[in-house]
Amino acid sequence: MKRFSWARYWSVVKKEVIQIRRDRPSLAIALAMPLMMLFLFGYAVNTDVNDIKTVVWDQSASPYSRELAANLENTRVFQVVAHVGGYAQIEAMLDDGSADVALVIPPDYARKRDRGEPAAVQMLIDGSDPNIARTALSNAQLIVQNRAVTLVQERMEKEGMGRFEPSIELDARVLFNPNMESIVFNIPGLIGLIMQNVTMILTAFSLVREKERGTMEQLIVTPIRPLELLLGKITPYVCIGFFSFCLVLLLGSWWFGVPVKGSVPLLIALSVLFLVTTLTLGIFISTVSRTQLQAMQIAFAFILPSVLLSGFMFPRETMPLVIQWLGGIVPLTYFLEILRGIFLKGVDLSALWQDTLGMAVFFLLFLTVAMLRFRKKIE
Structure with a gap:
């Protein structure tokens, strides 16, 4: 051989x-x-999702409602592209793709905030793209929850009950790719x-x-x-x-x-x-x-x-x-x-x-x- x-x-x-x-x-x-x-x-x-096109129907037209919309936009995950005046406009924009998310703030939002009562807001999400939908839903929930904790803390301090301390805290560190x-x-x-x-x-x-x-x-x-x-x-x-x-x-x-x-x-x-x-x-x-x-x-x-x-x-x-x-x-x-x-x-x-x-x-x-x-x- x-x-x-x-x-x-x-x-x-x-x-x-x-x-x-x-x-x-x-x-x-x-x-x-x-x-x-x-x-x-x-x-x-x-796969990073930023600037999700968002429309806002602000029926409250109050500083509180504008603050909520600003909180969403300041994350840079949401981008407010229009303010509308009804569900028909929201549906049309979600249908033609000019919006991915719609935030609906009810008329009594400011009044309930002043009284310390639970105030509900609605978010309509286009789920045809699951990645955008999951990102929008998770970030909106975090923003609302964080705002709710802040309000509870402010109310407790006004009533002299001391500072609100959460019973569980998460100390998270992202390794290798900190900014994800x-x-x-x-x-x-x-x-x-x-x-x-x-x-x-x-x-x-x-x-x-x-x-x-x-x-x-x-x-x-x-x-x-x-x-x-x-x-x-x-x-x-x-x-x-x-x-x-x-x-x-x-x-x-x-x-x-x-x-x-x-x-x-x-x-x-x-x-x-x-x-x-x-x-x-x-x-x-x-x-x-x-x-x-x-x-x-x-x-x-x-x-x-x-x-x-x-x-x-x-x-x-x-x-x-x-x-x-x-x-x-x-x-x-x-x-x-x-x-x-x-x-x-x-x-x-x-x-x-x-x-x-x-x-x-x-x-x-x-x-x-x-x-x-x-x-x-x-x-």
């Missing part, structure tokens, strides 16, 4: 580099697409998603391109072994992918202000492992495809489930157990844990060894299967 030859390996690498240099559109896509996708998704994928900004959570995930998509698509066409151009016959008559050919084809794309990774990493940290709290060398090392894993996956796709169209279809058929199952958009803990298992066969699942662990928590390899091992297993698995499927002969 022939041993691995570095000379044959480097010959494949040189051949692939020449081919990439001649295919300038693909090279431009490999370098420009990550930046474009980072800007696009970085601003588009945002979604962009801090999304940017590391976007880096992994972008690198997977770009590198996998590029290499998915590699062997298929050889078949369509008729150059596979030249490889068949050479003594190159499958491992030498596959690794030789992957190597140039590792360099391209690593350069693209450095670009999006710098852009994510500088432009979007998401610093790396952990070890940068560890992040780079594990990112290289992820790159070779996705590149090997692309090579595997090219071994099971007969045309570049088939390779593209298979690649995109893998991309969408990886977005949904990896935890990029939705928490995996809320998914059914079977779906969580399916997510476990997606390499991006492990890389997202690594990215967010190093970016946000600053953890080291002792906390990430399981995810690192998972990626290494997938790399060896994809490489082995691709080698077994590759045959140096024309079917």
Whole structure:
């Protein structure tokens, strides 16, 4: 059995580099697409809800009612866009989307406030977007509850009963992302998603391109072994992918202000492992495809489930157990844990060894299967 030859390996690498240099559109896509996708998704994928369009029907028209509306708007969660005079206008604005929330203050609101009686206000919420609806409801409840506690405290002080002290207090501290900004959570995930998509698509066409151009016959008559050919084809794309990774990493940290709290060398090392894993996956796709169209279809058929199952958009803990298992066969699942662990928590390899091992297993698995499927002969 022939041993691995570095000379044959480097010959494949040189051949692939020449081919990439001649295919300038693909090279431009490999370098420009990550930046474009980072800007696009970085601003588009945002789960923070601010400036919820709110209309107010103030039937009380008193300083108290204006104060309540101002309390909502001062949170910057609500934005008062109009004052209306009835339910018909509220319904029309909720129907056409010009308002998401309506605050209805009854005529007796000020009178009940003066008498110290319970005063009820109504909030109508458009529930077609659950994220906006939940944010509006929770924030409105907090504002009203806080205002109610303040009123009780003022009344007790006026009556000489002393200061109101709540029986239970919550001392909460938010770690790793104190401001709870979604962009801090999304940017590391976007880096992994972008690198997977770009590198996998590029290499998915590699062997298929050889078949369509008729150059596979030249490889068949050479003594190159499958491992030498596959690794030789992957190597140039590792360099391209690593350069693209450095670009999006710098852009994510500088432009979007998401610093790396952990070890940068560890992040780079594990990112290289992820790159070779996705590149090997692309090579595997090219071994099971007969045309570049088939390779593209298979690649995109893998991309969408990886977005949904990896935890990029939705928490995996809320998914059914079977779906969580399916997510476990997606390499991006492990890389997202690594990215967010190093970016946000600053953890080291002792906390990430399981995810690192998972990626290494997938790399060896994809490489082995691709080698077994590759045959140096024309079917």
